[in-house]
Amino acid sequence: MDCRDHIIVGVHVTDRVKHAIDVQNVLTDFGAHIKTRLGLHELGSGAAGAPNGLLVLEFVGSTAECDSLKRRLTAVEGVEVKIMTFSHP
Numbered sequence: 001m002d003c004r005d006h007i008i009v010g011v012h013v014t015d016r017v018k019h020a021i022d023v024q025n026v027l028t029d030f031g032a033h034i035k036t037r038l039g040l041h042e043l044g045s046g047a048a049g050a051p052n053g054l055l056v057l058e059f060v061g062s063t064a065e066c067d068s069l070k071r072r073l074t075a076v077e078g079v080e081v082k083i084m085t086f087s088h089p
Contacts, residue, residue, distance in 0.1 A: 006086040007066055011055040014078035016041065018021075022076045030069045033061040 013019055026043050027034060035057035042050035070081045 004088045006088070007059040007061075008053075008084045008086070009057040009059050009066065009069065010082040010084070011057065011073055012080040012082075013053045013055065015051055016053040017051065019076055019078050023073065023079060026069070026072045026076065027055075027057075029072070030059075032063075033059055033065055033069070035060045 011023070016023075016030050027037070034057050038056040038058075039053060040056065041053035059069065066083060070083060072083055073079050
């Protein structure tokens with residue numbers, strides 16, 4: 001991966017109330033590599049909202065560091081991770 005590449009990481013979290021703390025702990029560990037974070041979730045009733053959510057991260061770092069983030073996140077039950085890399089000339 002070239003430093004000019006844009007790496008976008010999609011993180012789908014099911015039962016987000018149950019898994020949010022574990023996901024947040026991983027994101028905190030990789031905080032120096034997360035340039036942008038956008039949280040999307042369905043609207044639901046009650047204070048907690050809908051059970052599922054989606055995070056979109058702009059990741060800055062090496063492919064190995066991004067793979068490490070993916071491994072750590074997918075180790076959390078109910079988390080699915082997809083990575084998109086956009087290369088620039």
